[in-house]
Amino acid sequence: MLKQRPFLIETLTAIGLIAAPFVLPHLGFAPNTVNRILVWGLFGLGFDILFGFTGLLSFGQSAFYGTGGFVAAYLLTRAGFGNVLVALIIGMIAAAATGYVIGLIALRRTGIYFAMITVAIAEVFYFVEFNPLSDFTGGENGLPGVPMPSFNLGFTTIHFTDGWSLYQFIALCYFIGVIIALRIVRSPVGAIFSAIRDNPLRATAVGHNIHGYKLTAFVIAAAYAGFAGGLLGVLQAFMPPDAFTFDTSGQLVMQTAIGGRGTLFGPLVGAAVWLFLQDFLQAALDLGAAWKLVLGVVFVLLVCFLRGGIVGGLADLYRLVSGKRARKEAEQQTEIGAARPLPAPMQAREVAHPAYSGPILKATGLTKRYGGLVANSNVDFSVDQGELRGIIGPNGAGKSTFFKMLTCEIAPTSGQIVFEGRDITGLKVTEVCQLGLTKSYQVNQLFTGLTVRQNLTIAALAELRGKFRLDLFRKLANVKGLSEQVEHTLALVNLTARADTQVAELAYGEKRRLEIGLALATSPRLLLLDEPLAGMSPRERVETVKLLKSIARGRTMIIIDHDMDSLFELVQRVTVLQEGRVLLDGTPEEIRTNAAVQEAYLGGVNGEIAA
Amino acid sequence: MSLIEVNGLNSYYGDSHILFDVAMRVERHEVVALLGRNGAGKSTTLKSLMGVVTPRSGTIRFDGIDIAGRRSHRIAQAGMQLVHEERRIFGSLSVEENIVLAGFTAPKRWPLERIYAMFPRLKERRNNRGTELSGGEQQMLAIARALVRNPKIILLDEPFEGLAPVIVHDLVRACRELAAAGQTIVLVEQNLAATLALAQRIYIINNGHIVHEGPAQELKAQPELLQRYLGV
Amino acid sequence: MISWPNLVSQLFNGLALGALLALISSGLTIIYGTLGVLNLAHGAMFMIGGYAGFVAYQYTGSFIVAVIAGSLFVMLLGVLMERVIIRHFYHRPHEDQLLVTFGLGICFVEIVRLIFSSQSQVVSPPPLFQGITNLGFMYYPTYRLAVVGIVAIALGALFLVLYRTRLGMIVRAGIEDSVMVDSLGINVYRVFMVVFGIGAMAAGFAGIVNAPVVSLTPGVGDDILVETFVVVVIGGVGSFPGAILGGLIAGEIISVTSMFNPGYAYVMLFAAMTLVLVVRPHGLLGVQGRE
Secondary structure, eight states: OOTTSTTHHHHHHHHHHHHHHHHGGGGTOOHHHHHHHHHHHHHHHHHHIIIIITOOOOSOTHHHHHHHHHHHHHHHHTSOOOOHHHHHHHHHHHHHHHHHHHHHHHTTSOHHHHHHHHHHHHHHHHHHHHTTTHHHHOGGGOEEOOOOOEEEOSSOEEEOOTHHHHHHHHHHHHHHHHHHHHHHHHSHHHHHHHHHHHOHHHHHHTTOOHHHHHHHHHHHHHHHHHHHHHHHHHHHTEEOGGGGSHHHHHHHHHHHHHHOTTSSSHHHHHHHHHHHHHHIIIIISOOGGGHHHHHHHHHHHHHHHOTTHHHHHHHHHHHHHHHHHHHHHHHHHHHHHTTOOOOOOOOOOOOSOTTOOSOSEEEEEEEEEETTEEEEEEEEEEEOTTOEEEEEOOTTSSHHHHHHHHTTSSOOSEEEEEETTEEOTTOOHHHHHHHTEEEEOSSOOOOTTSBHHHHHHHHHHHHHHOSOOOOTTOOGGGSTTHHHHHHHHHHHTTOGGGTTSBGGGSOHHHHHHHHHHHHHTTOOSEEEEESTTTTOOHHHHHHHHHHHHHHHTTSEEEEEOSOHHHHHHHOSEEEEEETTEEEEEEOHHHHHTOHHHHHHHHTOTTOOOOO | OOSEEEEEEEEEETTEEEEEEEEEEEOTTOEEEEEOOTTSSHHHHHHHHHTSSOOSEEEEEETTEEOTTOOHHHHHHTTEEEEOTTOOOOTTSBHHHHHHHHHTTOSSOOOHHHHHHHOHHHHHTTTSBGGGSOHHHHHHHHHHHHHTTOOSEEEEESTTTTOOHHHHHHHHHHHHHHHHTTOEEEEEOSOHHHHHHHOSEEEEEETTEEEEEEEHHHHHTOHHHHHHHTOO | OOOHHHHHHHHHHHHHHHHHHHHHHHHHHHHHHHHOOOOTTHHHHHHHHHHHHHHHHHHHOOHHHHHHHHHHHHHHHHHHHHHHTGGGGTTSOHHHHHHHHHHHHHHHHHHHHHHHOSSOBOOOOOGGGOSEEEOSSOEEEHHHHHHHHHHHHHHHHHHHHHHHSHHHHHHHHHHHOHHHHHHTTOOHHHHHHHHHHHHHHHHHHHHHHHTTTSOBOTTHHHHHHHHHHHHHHHHOTTOHHHHHHHHHHHHHHHHHHHHHOGGGHHHHHHHHHHHHHHHOTTOTTOOTTOO
């Protein structure tokens, strides 16, 4: 959005933090309130990476907030540790380590299961803190006497005491937290986080180990929570046991949703609204205990009507005002782009072992049973390097199941699949994609919340970085070869003019091309296309056939489609499946004139059914 | 007046345009078949009639009322039934429960005996759960579930797909009995022999457009038409 | 410290708690199974059942009236909640459903806090069940004994509704394939509304029956909600038998562990849940693909 000015957000944050002590008191904010807002905001930075960016809604963040807080507070009070900053960092590390272990359990499941498990985890930590570990945590009393930070600079020692003085320390921590969070969400890992939120299935299929990345997001959130928990103890000079309560997790979730998920600053805004309203409603309006009800109602209304929260709503407003102009420009560009020169064909990635010269794919005895139903039985299938192969067959012939087995989305009941001389039977779809075999889907599987360019970036990253890599602080622009690959793919699928458009705004034909582009951006040597022409108008079909021809150079492709005319024009050989078996294998001409194939499709027009 | 009259029907799957200005009609007591290749829009047509897919535009007059855009329980209550391609049997319910459940809101029901007389296999397996049935038995149950509501029209989506010839034979016979008794049927089927044996009139649909309409007899005499729209 | 009477009495406590959890969890699980919405306000429903019953009890002095009034009130609340809010969330992502029910739960708790304050209310057991019963080998509070019976009857009634009535048949079919139910002429949205009402009622009923055992506070539903989640994860989401099995397991784990050290009750519960997740990720009686 603000790509042209790279440090704009950082600068604005710094200005805001510096200005706050001069402005906020006039708005009725006490320094202590501002400090608490910052602690919540810091806590929320990590949570927003987990929830807003990666799409994992956890109700258990109090577990890590408390863990970090109590480890730091214990070190500073009972263990006689002197250095506040080091204690905070140790607390953070403890929280992150806890997050890693808990993540291993909670991330076994997704969706509502994940949410329920995190709730249970938070509750367990609460009870553990109160009971078995009360010797260390002070039980209901918490840990009093947490010291304020001070830094010995040699010539002088800076003491951070109460109020605005402590603000400087906390604001600095928050600022560093923002910088790190921004780096993370702008890194390749951050891009993959959003891919997981939008479409975990496709993120896996283009070759990312999403379990590893989810765990990463979980640990990051735990680390932020741990550090913020420690700061809470410092701020209050006392580590309160209620840091561990479920209410803490709940408040964080609500603040994030109120402020705006997926914005990093949402939690800070949410916390400001929350704490301000709390003070305002209680003190000014004398509402007493009703303040939380008012907040609850505000929250429900926001979830119902303003999904993006306050920050998201403002961003939408900004886009509404500035967006019209941008769209007009894009439309003009599209028209100019109509008469574009054909881009150079895109090379498939280097063959890992060029010495290999046999068939690129060889399946033997492939069988898939679902209970009693046989989808494929004993299929032998072989494709040579550089070949363009079509697969046809009447409904229920088992074509899609066959494709799913080849890309290892499902495991065959029996049989073997060999890709470039290597047995890939039983591998995961991610690993197979990393080897250079991928598929475009029959029903579009796109990252719908992202732009076209971001979509292709995610696919290209899988090829350039491998299935898992923790380059959390690398800029996307510094990934070697990324922008070339993305731009090239954009040109190939003729979406350059639409590169910065959200997928949701694309026309169907454009989405279909992007679907193929996603597979293409992983530079596969073997590309499977499941009904690439499905749902296209006749004109779009012609265009797409042209596109498929251009990408076929330098790679092997297998295509399923029902549009016989287009398919036969495209491919060199056709395999006919019927009732889960290979019926015939031959050139389009042979297939067209074969009686058995006609019989399979027409189902015996002349046959009689005795009644 | 026809039992069903469809005009200018356009349906989408997500944002993919599947049906383009489909127009068709079905008379009372008629068996009409809808032919076409995979992905031509046959199932979508049936689902649009039943309200499982909501058409974006067009009218569907069913027995005098416009049902386009209505929810499917309303359409079912008006007397239409769709037997889904995937059969959609309730696996945790017994065979008899499946049938009884289907009849709950029907104004006039078939007695269970009549269902069982038509499908004796279902009587034998009446206490088995849906998950325990074979493919053929599931198909019988799916049809039985529609019939128990005594529908004015029954839409069959690929009822013979993936079944053994002997079962197909039984089902074709059951359909013939129904047709002989005056049941209006719309049939979507890949098995041409069975289709031509049952249907009186044929529509051919290609890429979401109706491209041919005529008596079944006529089609038998025009193999080039079949070749063009259904063959390879 | 561990004596036979003590163990038996704890096993009994576990049974009582387990039955209660089973009832509340069945409500949660049939709502999720049919509507696909995990109701985070389910604990609040439990709490409101208690308070509604408490009010009715004070006005009429009859415990039976209190139970009926409390349950009906929560059922109506559930129906209202489904009509006004939940219905608009069927096509929105799971996170939004979680957020909105979470928010509603907080609103309910705060409304009750506003009316009744945070102080705990004591509900005395009905006169018939007051005092202590001699079971021969041990003494046991009569009302707790009665709770086991009352909840068992409620579970039986729920079973009969689910497996022996038209409505139950529709609900079971709806858990599997609500679109098909609609195609068979049954207004599935009305079914959703009724299911939400019944599910909420199960929690509300448990709330009033449990009120004399623990004192009533606005936060009484929060812990129950967490325990319910563990029950559902152990038993399998969307499975009524799973909720009963999971409830009994959870109840016994909590009670037996509490005999040694109450602080470890949740740890053991969590350990059991983790074990189930590792060995049978879809729960003991759950079906794959429901999440």
